[in-house]
Amino acid sequence: MNNTHSSAQNLTTFDGTPLKEMLQRAERRRKIKAAGLVAPLFFFLLIIFIVPILLLLYRAVENPEILEVMPRTVEAIQSWDGSGIPGERVFAALAADLRQAHKDRTVGKAGKRLNYDITGFRSLLNKTARKISKIKTEPASYRDAILAIDKRWGEQRYWAAVKQAAKPYTEFYLLAAVDLERDKDGNIARVPAERALYLRVFVRTFWMSFVVTIWCLLLGYPVAWMLASLPVRYSNLLMILVLLPFWTSLLVRTASWIIVLQKEGIINKILLWTHLAPNPIQLVFNRFGVYVAMVHILLPFMILPLYSVMKNIPSSYMRAASSLGANPIVAFMKVYLPQTRPGISAGCLLVYILAIGYYITPALVGAPKDQMLSYFIAFFTNNTINWGMASGLAVLLLVATIVLYIVFNRFIGVERLRMG
Amino acid sequence: MFRISIFKFAMLFVAVTFLAGIAMPTISNARDLTVVGWGGSYQEAQRKAYFNPFIKKTGRQLLDESYNGEMAKIKAMVETNNVTWDVVQVEAPELINACEQGLLEIIDWGKVGSKKDFIPDAVGECGVGTIVWAFILAYDADRIKGEGPKSWADFWNVKKWPGKRALRKSAKPSLEIALLADGVKPADVYNVLSTEEGIKRAFKKLDELKPHLQWWEAGAQPPQWLAAGDVVMTSAYNGRISAAIKEGRNFKIVWNGQCYALDSWVIVKGSPNLDQAYEFIKFASQPQIQAVLSAEMPYGPTHVKAVASVDANVAPNLPTYPANLEGALAINTEWWVDHQAELNERFNVWAAK
Secondary structure, eight states: OHHHHHHHHTOBOTTSOBHHHHHHHHHHHHHHHHHHHHHHHHHHHIIIIIHHHHHHHHHTTBOOHHHHHOHHHHHHHTTOOSSSOOOHHHHHHHHHHHHHHHHHTOHHHHHHHHHHHSTTHHHHHHHHHHHHHHOOSOOSOHHHHHHHHOGGGGSHHHHHHHHHHTSSBOSHHHHHHTTEEEOTTSOEEEOOGGGOOHHHHHHHHHHHHHHHHHHHHHHHHHHHHHHHHSOHHHHHHHHHHHHHHHHSOHHHHHHHHHHHHSTTSHHHHHHHHTTSOSSOOOOSSSHHHHHHHHHHHHHHHHHHHHHHHHHTSOTHHHHHHHHTTOOHHHHIIIIIHHHTHHHHHHHHHHHHHHHHTOOHHHHHHOOGGGOOHHHHHHIIIIISOOHHHHHHHHHHHHHHHHHHHHHHHHHTOGGGOOOO | OOTTHHHHHHHHHHHHHHHHHHHHHHHOOSOOEEEEEOOHHHHHHHIIIIIHHHHHHHOSOEEEEEOOSOHHHHHHHHHTTOOOOOEEEEEHHHHHHHHHTTOBOOOOGGGTOOGGGBOGGGBOSSEEEEEEEEEEEEEETTTSOSSOOOSHHHHTOTTTSOSOEEEESSHHHHHHHHHHHTTOOGGGHHHHHTSHHHHHHHHHHHHHHGGGEEEEOSTTHHHHHHHHTSOSEEEEEHHHHHHHHHTTOOEEEEEEEEEEEEEEEEEBTTOTTHHHHHHHHHHHTSHHHHHHHHHHSOOEEOBHHHHHHSOTTTGGGSTTSGGGGTTOEEOOHHHHHHHHHHHHHHHHHHHHO
16 A cells, blocks of 8 residues: 555656656646636626626715715714714814815715605705805804704704714615614614505516416416427427517617507407497506516517427426326326426526516506506606616616525525526 | 527627627717707708818818717716717706716816807706707697687687697607696796696696607607598697798797707717817807708797897797797706606606506
8 A cells, every 4th residue: 555655756757757746737737727617707797787786786885975075074073972963173163164065066966865764855955055155254153054055953853864874884775775764863664655656566577477478387387398299390380479479679679569559559450349347447557467477578488498498308208207107287297297306496486587677568568556566666767867776776676686596596496497 | 500509699699789880989089079859850951061071171070979968978977088079069957967976077168159149047067058848739720620729728628629639748848838738937947846736737747648649759759640540639849840840831839838848069078189179169159050950940040139130921930039038938957957767767657657
C-alpha cells in the first residue's frame, strides 16, 4: 500500500512536472474557459436585470427629499422631543430652508413627500415658502412669523411628520404596501378601513391566479393528451392551433375577447337568437371576462409542458395495465397520471407565476374589483409618479413570488420539472 | 430538454427588450420636433389645425405622438437626460405637479406672446393654456327615446332610465359629480369635499349607483360604449362626443353640471429643440389657428381674440359658451393637487370593494 501511494505521488509527465499539478492546471484552464464563455451573458444579466431590480428595491426604502431640501430643519428638529411644537431655533431653520428652496425651486419636491403623510402639507409648504421669502427684514420671532402665515404650524402632527420624514431611509412605503402606517406618536398602526386596500389586493391576486391555473390544467390536460396520442399528421395540425394564438400579441387577443364578449357581441347574439337568455348577459368588464381571457392566453403554457411529458410515456404502459385487469379509470389514475406529474407541476408553476404578474388583461376586461397588484404598481408608476410606493408593492410581490417558489421547491422539487 | 432554463430565457428576453428600449432613442440625436397629445379624434383635429400647417409654414418635419397622461415617462426622460418629447399637452394638476418637481421648462412668455392676450387661467409658470374642455353627461338619443336625462341627478335615476352608466375611473371628477347629483351647488362643491363628512357623502352617493357603473379610462371609450349599447349614459369629454355626432351618431350632450378644466402646452425640461418648441407653441396659440381647432373639435380656445372669432355655428358646442356655463363647475386644480394622493387612494379602495 505504502509503496503504491508514494509511486502515485511520484508520477510525472514527460517534462518532469508532477502529474497531479498538471491535472490541476488543466482543470483550472477548463474552468476559466467555461467562465469566459458564460461571462458575457452573466454581465449582461447583471447590468440589465439584476442591477435594475436592486435599484428598484432601493427605491422602496430611499427617502432623500426632506434631507436634501430642508437640511437645517432636519438638524434642528433632532433635539425636539416630539411633544408640543418645537422652539424658535427650528422655526428659524425652517424659514432659512424654505427661502433657499423657494430660490432653487425645490419646495415642490419636499411638499410632495410630506403630502403623503398629511393631505394639504404640499400647499402649506408652498404658501409658507412664498410668504417667508417676501419678508425681507429679519422678524423678531420666526415662530410668530410662521404661525402668522398659517396656524397649522402650531399643530404637533405636522412637525411629527417632518421629523419622521427626515431620515435617509424609510419603512413608510413598505408599511403602506401592507396597509400599515406610523401614527403621530411613531407607533405602527393599521390604516383606517377606508384606506386599507393592498392586503385585499394581494389575496385577490393569489386567488385569481390560482383559479386561472386550475382552469388551465382542467382544460389543457385533455388537449395535451390528444396532441400526444394522435398520429403525427393530425397532432401537428392541432399543435399549430395551440401555437398560433401563443404567437399572437397578448393585446390583440385581449381586445378580441372584449369584442366577442361585449353586450352586442357574438356570444350574446347567439344566446338571444337561440332564446337561451331573454336579455344580454354581462360577460365582460367583470371577473368572468378576466378569467376567460387569462385562461385562454395562458393555456399554451400549460399544454406545452404537459405535451412534452406525455409524448415520452409509451402507450404500452396503459395497455399493460388493461391486460392486468385495471379498468380505464384505475389505469389512468394509477399508471398515466403519476407519470405526467412533472408536466403538471411545470405547467402549473409556469401559469401561476405568469398569472400573478398579469396587468394588461385585467386592466382591459376587468372591473376595478378584478384588478391585480400589477395594476396598482402601474398606477403609482405612471399616474401619480409615486415610485416609492410602486417599488414597495413590487418588493412585496417579488418576495411573495420567491416564497411561493421555495415552498413549491420544498414540496415538489424544481429539479423534477420538465419544461419541454 | 431545456428544463428550468425557460426562466433564464424569459429573463434574457426581458433584458433584450430593455436594451433595445435604451438603445433606440439614443440613436436619433438630431431628431425632429416631437409634439405629444391625447390621441384619437382630438389628435386628428390637432393635425389639421396645428401640425400640418406648422410643417407647411416652417418646412421642417414634426412628429406627433400620443399618450394617456403618464407623467412617469417625462420624469424618466428628464432623470436619464434622454429627452425624446419636446412639447406635451398636459392637464392642469399634472402641470402644477410636474412644474414643482422641476420636470418642465419655465415658460419665457416673451417668446410666446402677451400674457394679456390669454384668459387668466391659461397663463402658467410652466405652461401655456391651449383648450378649455369639459366632462359632460352624454347619452344616445337613438336608445333613450322620449325624455332624456337633464342633470347628474337624472344620471342616478335608474328607475326611469335603466341600464349601465359609465364614469371615468378616478376620484376626479367622480366625487364632484356625486355631490352635484346629491344637490350640492357647484360653488360649494370643494368646500363640502374639504370636510370628512363631505367625502363620505360623495362616496355614499356613488355607492347608490355602484351596481350600475362601468369605468372608463381612455377618452375614446365612452363614445364607443354608447355606440355599442354597453351603457345608456356616460360622462365623457365634450369633444369626443361632438366628434361622434359629426360622424352621424345621434348622441346628446347635457351641459348642465359640466365640469370644465384647462389643458396646457408644456416643454419638457432639457428639450434639445427648445427654440422650435417655442415656435410651435406660439404658432398654435394664434387666435385664427385656435379657431380652426375649435371648429374641428369643439374645445374652447384660450386666446381672447379666438374666443370672439369662433364661428357662430360652432360656439354653442363649446364649454365656454355662456349658456353652457350655467350650472357648470370649474375643476379646482390647486385643491386637487393637495388632495389627489389621499382621495385617489380612498377612491381605489372604494372601487375595489
